Amino acid sequence: MYKKLITNLFTGLGAIALFSVLPKNGNAQQEFKPFENLFTAPKSYVVTHTNTPPVIDGDVNDAVWQQTPWTDDFRDIEGDLKPNPPLRTKVKMLWDDSCLYIAAQIYDPAVWATLKHHDDIIYRDNDFEVFIDPNKTGHQYFEIECNALNTIFDLFLNKPYRNNGNAMIGWNAEGLRSAVKIQGTLNNPSDTDQGWTMEMVVPFKSISLGDNVQIPHDGTLWRINFSRVEWDTKVVDGKYIKLKDSTGRNLKEHNWVWSPQGVINMHFPERWGYLQFSKGNTNNTVFTLPYSEQQKRYLWLLYYHQKQWQQEHGTYATSIKKFGLKSKMNIGDKINILQMEATAHQFVAFITDKTDNTTWSINQEGLIGKIKSPSNE
CATH class of the missing domain: 3.30.1300 (Pantoate--beta-alanine Ligase; Chain: A,domain 2)
Structure with missing residues (x-):
């Protein structure tokens, strides 16, 4: 989430003081006290190479997608500190020699979106977000957000906000394409929807720095994570309206992710999951942490x-x-x-x-x- 527009709570890692008072994950190793929640094992996904790219139309049931599995359902961003989300979200991926392909299934009985312009602050709607660090340095990474209107917000960060990083909103992922398909109706509170699906193609050249396009090879490892922002709403005069607290402010959004961060902040790239590229039979490939x-x-x-x-x-x-x-x-x-x-x-x-x-x-x-x-x- 691009939250620096509202407040930068984590400049200088100011939230670290909170970690020592949070409930601890009993499975974490004692040597990582008092930061156990930041050392739970990240998720991993071995991505299948395809010779036939999917058609980017929002339909995640294409035959090409059947060759690769879905991830586990998303969990709360804090992991075991919070209950599992009430609504399911899952992702699958493919790659070829030029692009990464992403399919997302977002289950939601009330599909709505309002933002229509490129680089609007999309997380103000319910959205789906992609975070990619191809070089695993914790710096110079990419964020792409999409809502149910298929409006894209893409940005590049030189380093995390906690380290006084800057979001470069003017950066655009050249060649990126996406499509959304709604299982139900958009912005219609009178019915119950099933949700929405999204397909996205991210060219490797669009997330390569400098003149050299970084094409993954068999065994290449990235850091990647996915987030879903979900707001609590009610229906007023036929429209979805965000719920507010006693002071009149919007209630905090829900943050559901593929690989739990252990903290309410997506901009801890070291907490993202691992994406391993494979040209072999991924059914027989077991990810091992390098x-x-x-x-x-x-x-x-x-x-x-x-x-x-x-x-x-x-x-x-x-x-x-x-x-x-x-x-x-x-x-x-x-x-x-x-x-x-x-x-x-x-x-x-x-x-x-x-x-x-x-x-x-x-x-x-x-x-x-x-x-x-x-x-x-």
């Missing part, structure tokens, strides 16, 4: 600790000992070293595999990178 992604979890743990420390003390900590973190750990059967270089206002953390000296890093802006081992290793 070793490098397991390493990065410890970088994010240190990042969250640092942001909470900064909020409480006004500066960053200069030692990981402040957080009770160990510098040496086993990830699987490999020994890793966690290090940090920090001043009062900046930090860079490193995790290094002692077997091959492969090092990943994260800085105070949540930028993930692969670098050479730090000199003080």
